[in-house]
Amino acid sequence: MDSSWDLPTDALVEILVRLPPNARRHLRLVCQHWRELIDRRTVTDMRRRTKIIAVAEGGFTSVIDLLTPGSSLLWPTDTETALKYSTMSIVGSCNGLVCLCDDTAPGGAITVANPSTGEALRLPPLPMPGAAAHLYNNDNSNRKWHQTYSFAYHHGTGSYKVVHVPCHFDRFWQPKIVHVFTLGDASWRDVYTGTDARCSLGSLSLVEVDGTVYWLTEDAGKIMAFDLKHECVTRTEPVAVPSMSSTCRLMKVHGRLAVAVYNDDSAMVWVLEGESWSRHYILETHVQRQQEMWMMMMQQEKWSMRRDLAGPHLVHGGYLLTLTCESSCRPLVLYRHAISEERSSQDNVVLIRHKDRGEVVSHLMASIYQTFPYIETKESLRVYNAVLTHN
Known part of the structure; x- marks a missing residue:
């Protein structure tokens, strides 16, 4: 120049x-x-300017600003858009674009939408044999196809990609194949993994971190990694702790991969730093014994339920996000906990005890099962496909 x-x-x-x-x-x-x-x-x-999308049961999706109280709906309630997308499941969000999945369609029909502009781009369906489409069209079971997808943005190439990883009920797709769609392309591509890489289903099945999509395998014994730039699949060493056989969920902490390992009364969060795992957070979840719960409800006294970590977007700025249901008849509450250095123990692990309630961010009328970062944008989807983009 x-x-x-x-x-x-x-x-x-x-x-x-x-x-x-x-x-x-x-x-x-x-x-x-x-x-x-x-x-x-x-x-x-x-x-x-980044806010949080809180995805709740029943199609309720809220946008929450941690710096100000309250929340707003992602889709305006008085528009046709709200009716159209409230029945879909959110796969993820990137730079203000939201990826949605219609679980009623065989394989899950994917749409990328911009809530700020009202534009939406329908992706071509995943290619599948005619027999599979016929079977799934006549199948009344509630298949959660959205849990097998991830939506990601690669900063180096400036491209958006949707990644599909087969699971146990995707028997018509090869277990050693991952499907990839780049916004702007005309069709899906098959990427050979070299090993059975089927994902373990759950609300936090796939997580994108810094240009890589991670997922737990069906036996939860391996963590697979898909490089968005080179489109290759590798294996990441799992957390080397005995609790790995317990309930595990993938998270994202300050742009790094994290694993939350749950036991009876706590959740430990391990963060991948280089090629090793470091324990960063411990949350006391505090589960009342069933007998104690029943007695408290009969006496109409205040009772506590299990606290949980919000995810996959677990840490927002300087706050760790948790969820608690205050009582049997009150809404779910989203809390923020400051994770400053002075709260850390000597081994640099932040311990959030049950009595550390945190600051109330929002009261919600349904159970949250996913959180994503969100920022409003006017980015147009027509640059990727003007024909398939609609308002």
């Missing part, structure tokens, strides 16, 4: 921070200098 076009660094940063997030993402591709400036000098503005 001609030197006459050079700008002082501070002046360039002032220009960049005034641009919308989607424009900055494209400008990262200009050169390494711009990419470093955007990553280092404008990320604070992005984080400040």
